[in-house]
Amino acid sequence: MSQAQVEIQLIASIVAIACALPGVFLVLRRMAMMSDAISHTVLLGIVIAFFITRSITSPLLLLGAALMGVITVSLVELLNRTGLVREDAAIGLVFPAIFSIAVLLISRFAGDVHLDTDAVLLGELAFAPFNRLRLFGLDIGPEALYVSGGILLLNIIFIVLFYKELKIATFDPALAAALGFAPAAIHYALMALVSLTAVGAFDAVGSVLVVAFMIAPPAAAYLLTDRLSRMLIYSALIGTFSAISGYWLAHWLDASIAGSMATMTGVSFLTVYLFAPERGLIAQARQRRRQRIEFALTMLTMHIAHHTATNEAEQENQVVRLNEHLKWSQQFAMEIVGIAERNGLIRQQEGLLLLTESGLIRAQQEFNT
């Protein structure tokens, strides 16, 4: 691995973690689509700040972007409060309008600067290592590393300092308000943080990948744990994994790094979605099957117990009669009888099904309940 490759992966991993942490709260607070809106509207903040400072590297750009993020959220809420449109429509109205203004400003007045919409939307991580930060004439690494590192640090500090407040405001906003935690203040602080993260990240990875990093890893982590602290950690790990594997995928295909990383966040999510121990699709299917078999076994023992020692026992307690009485297919009946035999619930005697001791107990338990 060359130094540039290491640096790219390092930057991508830091961005992934920086996005995943506030993303957890977005997913939990049902505001995931706000990240999409913000990651588009911060462009206008950047453009305006650029027109004021005439510099593409000024820290004011970050500030302008963060401010625009908060303005976006406020506008959405303002529209929502008029009662004329619903919240989802409000988001869908606000961000394309703001984004359009930004695009128009760029194409009209800043055509020749490095501020084109492709770069903002798609990002180009491959160039990040070329933009070095120099201190006293010394090369101390790529600038993107410091920007994203600073934002990650800020995110961590905010979450650690206000962990309790964030947690309570997320899961029980009414209680948070009653306890005097000012959920509105926390809400806006979080949104400012999301904006700051989005703008810091999209210089490196583009705004769409910001959304991917903010939502996919937390959504996957949400299927793995019920604890907020673990969800934060899992999200960070999944994000890092997606970033690094995405880089190598891009390397292999000679394709967009941002696109490949977003794809890998999707692959990570899909993997978790399928294989998560309790909430995954496979686990769910297995559990359903297990419950079906357990239920069938109980039904079988009850059916046999019901007819045992009666006149029709000869006729009823046969495998072939089960599909008629319990509406089981022949195949399913054979399978359940097999399982019941193996578990020692029943035994077969001359084609007749008989309950064992434990089978009888099971049937009686069920009768009693």
Next chain:
Amino acid sequence: MDISQLLYDLFFDYTLRTVGLGAAILGIVSGMLGSFAVLRKQSLLGDAISHAALPGIVLAFLLTRTREPAVLMLGALIAGWIGTLFMLTITRTTRIKYDSALGLVLSVFFGLGLMLLTFTQKLPDATQAGLDKFLFGQAATLLQRDVITMGLIGAMALGLLVAFWKEFKLLTFDPEYAASLGFPVRVLDVLLTTLLVIAIVIGLQTVGVVLMSAMIVAPAAAARQWTDRLSLMVVLGGLFGALAGVGGTLISSSAERLPTGPVIVLCVSTIVLISMLFATNRGLLWNWIRSQQNRRKLRARAVLADLNTLAMQHPDQEHGHSVSVLRAMSTNPDGVSYALSQLKERGHAREVAHEVWALTDEGLAEASKNLENKRE
């Protein structure tokens, strides 16, 4: 540039006519189908679908190696549809909420599309040039046959909309009732969503992935302000969409370096703003005026009640009461003078001396009537 020249070009200049027609078709179809999306709280579905369509476009190209718009649109349709299905499955089988599922599909599919696109661009044969116009939309590259394709597909979608009008209406407002009546709700849901996907796919080439969502939400949101009837809303939505499309095309052609997509979106946003402010039924302005009127009416009634209270303290009704006393009794002292002048107009009160007021007989009757209503 003068307007008559622009209008002349709209009909006789090939490029402008083509783009204008394309934008109008897009506006009509997305405005009409968007109405259903907005009413069904699926406003952001358009955003997700338009992003999710990208990998479909690239894959369709990779597989067929043509840039035939119909083929690419089919790819977009399939991808958008898979994305929608994916969202529905995730929200149904896990505790992940709708908004997260939207964001997930949006960003991941778009990332996948981007990866495939950059991969394709590096392939040796260069015919893929122009695929990326789907990202931001380049209305100027629309050809007549693109517009014809758009028109045919759009007409088909609208035909289905009309054919299943009653079913879609029921599905939108009361899906449980529809199910209880025996309508195949699932199938209808999928069909309506498919129509939405079609509307989006039509617009991708004109306004691009990012701004397409606005074309779904905005015309419908504007139309919603003017009416409570679905049929009228759908028609208005189509009208607003077409208006924004043609208007945006004209404005963007009137000056250099004004990309069509964003201008169209700003046009439609302006329509939304105007509708929210001035719509006769729900508009903020009329609402404000109505609430002011109500407030004045209530205030006049309160002053009348105060006058009545004062009159009851005195043996003769002719006894005048000074405005300052009424002000002291009122919750809003500044409004007392205006309220008194209103009462005078109605003949409920009269000024017996300067700044001194008394009830008339009608005023007394009115006040006791109000008091009785209140007791009830």
